[in-house]
Amino acid sequence: MPAKSSTIVTALTTAAVVVVGVLGYQAAASAPDTLTQTRKDPRHSAPKSPPERSGKKDKAPAAAPVPPSSGKGRRIVYALDAKRVWLVGADGKAVRTYPVTPSTVSPPLGAYAVASRSVSVTGSDGIAIEHVVRFASVEGVTVGFSAAVDGSMPDPGSAKRTGGIRESRADGKAMWDFALHGTKVVVVS
Template identity: 45%
Template sequence: MPARRLPSWAWVTGLTAGAVAAVVALAVQADHGPKPTVVSARPSARASASPGPHPAPTPTAVKVPDGSGTGRRIVYSLGSKRVWLIDASDAQRRTFTVWPGTVGPEPGTYTVSTRRETTTGFDGVPVEHIVYFTARSGLSIAFSNALDGSSPPAPTPGARTGGIRMGKPDGQALWAFATTGTTVTVVA
């Protein structure tokens, strides 16, 4: 008696059932394994050691300069080339280093007057998160970050720029913090 061949639909059905069983077994096994954790997208209160496209966080905060006021404010130290974001309870929320422009503000107290999502800086670099707080010698002084996260190029000799640049994550944090009317304290 000749051997009987199984119809092709029987082979396909058998293989499909086997594949489904294997996938179910792997899914059950994966369900019992380690689970990924959710990482918060909120800015960290840790300080960044240096500006750049990917600032490196440091484990300790840098002390806010004495005489920088009280309450919710942005503190900018000309000498340290550093910014602090301070909340209403005088707690430091974030600090980071910056690249100042060639024309800087005088020490004093200012308020955020205008904000702008994007523009092109005086150095020709596309910037975002522009937070204006004063003017000097006919030049607007503002915080911003390069759209691509890069550090500013070396200024052309004789160029006048009022942008205070920072890394992209720091620019995003400052933008979220610096609403119109926020106090900006500039110290030497």
Template identity: 50%
Template sequence: MSVPARRLPSWVWVTGLTAAALVGVTALAAQADQGAHPVAQAKRPKSSASASPHPSASPRKSAPAAVPGGSGTGRRIVYSLAQRRVWLVDATGAASRTFTVWPGTVSPAPGRYAVSSTDPSTTGTDGTKVENIVYFTVRSGVFIAFSNAQDGSSPQPSPGARTGAIRMHSADGDAVWKFGTKGTPVSVVG
């Protein structure tokens, strides 16, 4: 007596094929991770800083991050809250410098601003001696400004402290100071 062949439901086939594909992709990814990693060589302006996602004393070389779309046109400072990154954009719309920053505990709302004033040095609300302060807005009673610590540190704000400091490395602070004269547009994006 012969037994009729039973056909498996299509969902069983799809599930099996999907699982096999995931195993294959995982194996290939693990293999690829073991090999050499090509690095694109991009010509960068001499004044360009690290394009590393996190500030560090030894910058990694990589292509500069693109200026965010919708950040305006012309000469401006662009600050991305999500990327924790600043771009100094020239009149042609090209970034002359980009670098990562350490934001304070109070962030500006996305929008368009202008540099309202500058201060060569002061003591920040967190007690850190800072320089190259470039103010552009106030939020919840807290002044928001780009600056760098005079000693080059990147201190974390004290718990409960309300600071609008957007801190950066000293060389980047010098660049923002020279670029961000009173009235310079500042575009903050999410």
């Protein structure tokens, strides 16, 4: 190879190495260094800005008050007409309240106690349910609160006699955590 060709090849090779080096440097500078990068401690991160608000005041709707005829102390209150449940603390204030889908068989008004619980079973309607909290029996039908694993709610017009008062999965978990064996359940109109 003549000397002039060798010099051109060397110059081109050097230029190519420089270009590759610059591109590699730029790529490395913009990519996280996985060898030396440490996980950010959330206690030291910058505080997040509050979400932008419109001119209106964002106010959650007031929770339905605990029915006054439901007694005192720690209890579960089930209002048949309102189709609603309250988990009431020892101070008489609602810890949580939420709507439910009633069963086709309703318990008579009065006070009961949680009689049994099951983490997961198949409901009388054939649906997989969880967090089952039973408290009454009406003409051979066991009545209790439960949540369908698939999130479904029973058909209120069904002719089948069922005792499952359905709640959402999140509400079912809250009920499960609150309703230990023997917890008072008050059924009001």
